[in-house]
Amino acid sequence: xxxxxxxxxxxxxxxxxxxxxxxxxxxxxxxxxxxxxxxxxxxxxxxxxxxxxxxxxxxxxxxxxxxxxxxxxxxxxxxxxxxxxxxxxxxxxxxxxxxxxxxxxxxxxxxxxxxxxxxxxxxxxxxxxxxxxxxxxxxxxxxxxxxxxxxxxxxxxxxxxxxxxxxxxxxxxxxxxxxxxxxxxxxxxxxxxxxxxxxxxxxxxxxxxxxxxxxxxxxxxxxxxxxxxxxxxxxxxxxxxxxxxxxxxxxxxxxxxxxxxxxxxxxxxxxxxxx
Ligand SMILES: [Zn+2]
Numbered sequence: 001x002x003x004x005x006x007x008x009x010x011x012x013x014x015x016x017x018x019x020x021x022x023x024x025x026x027x028x029x030x031x032x033x034x035x036x037x038x039x040x041x042x043x044x045x046x047x048x049x050x051x052x053x054x055x056x057x058x059x060x061x062x063x064x065x066x067x068x069x070x071x072x073x074x075x076x077x078x079x080x081x082x083x084x085x086x087x088x089x090x091x092x093x094x095x096x097x098x099x100x101x102x103x104x105x106x107x108x109x110x111x112x113x114x115x116x117x118x119x120x121x122x123x124x125x126x127x128x129x130x131x132x133x134x135x136x137x138x139x140x141x142x143x144x145x146x147x148x149x150x151x152x153x154x155x156x157x158x159x160x161x162x163x164x165x166x167x168x169x170x171x172x173x174x175x176x177x178x179x180x181x182x183x184x185x186x187x188x189x190x191x192x193x194x195x196x197x198x199x200x201x202x203x204x205x206x207x208x209x210x211x212x213x214x215x216x217x218x219x220x221x222x223x224x225x226x227x228x229x230x231x232x233x234x235x236x237x238x239x240x241x242x243x244x245x246x247x248x249x250x251x252x253x254x255x256x257x258x259x260x261x262x263x264x265x266x267x268x269x270x271x272x273x274x275x
Contacts, residue, residue: 035117
């Protein structure tokens with residue numbers, strides 16, 4: 001599940017190679033992957049990309065003439081790869097850009113469900129497409145976070161994942177951040193004291209920065225996460241086995257000693273609540 005650290009690491013890696021040569025062939029694209037049809041992808045041919053940008057969990061590739069933006073959202077299973085000239089790629093990628101000289105940018109998606117998306121937009125349309133997003137999580141700061149927490153009463157795990165409120169965090173980094181801040185995933189945002197908010201703001205920055213540094217070095221999930229997906233493994237702070245609870249449609253991982261005062265959280269799956 002690519003979140004801010006993963007997508008930002010890819011952005012940094014892609015920025016130079018995608019802008020090195022003009023595009024010679026845009027597409028083909030899987031019918032479910034390409035979300036726009038006007039203008040057609042072929043208008044990219046002959047143009048050069050200015051580089052790679054990121055907003056929340058999306059990648060943006062503006063053309064260097066400032067007329068178009070290719071927007072990519074990888075969702076859960078989408079992956080982008082840059083293939084050098086001669087390097088073997090997938091036979092049928094969900095989307096492909098071929099550059100002069102033979103390099104390629106390819107999007108693949110595991111599984112039958114195609115959820116990743118590619119949009120070809122004008123800069124104005126791209127702005128509209130991204131307008132619902134809240135401020136970037138990295139560098140948010142304690143004052144802005146205090147305002148967000150006071151704005152409405154939300155459970156922290158849910159608040160951190162809400163892209164309209166804070167952009168870039170998903171379930172994995174919400175687990176890592178809340179553990180680092182020593183806060184319960186079920187704690188209500190309005191009930192945090194100033195010290196809690198300060199710890200949470202610090203944890204957002206330090207955990208996302210840690211993730212970005214690891215991902216830039218190519219670290220896998222197992223090496224990157226310390227709490228997420230670590231059921232039963234000792235907490236890296238206190239040694240208590242990491243616990244798991246279902247909340248809404250997500251599975252939360254947490255340390256009962258560090259985060260919930262020894263309490264085990266109750267299952268709050270939507271399916272259970274609706275029964
Ligand atoms: Zn612990």
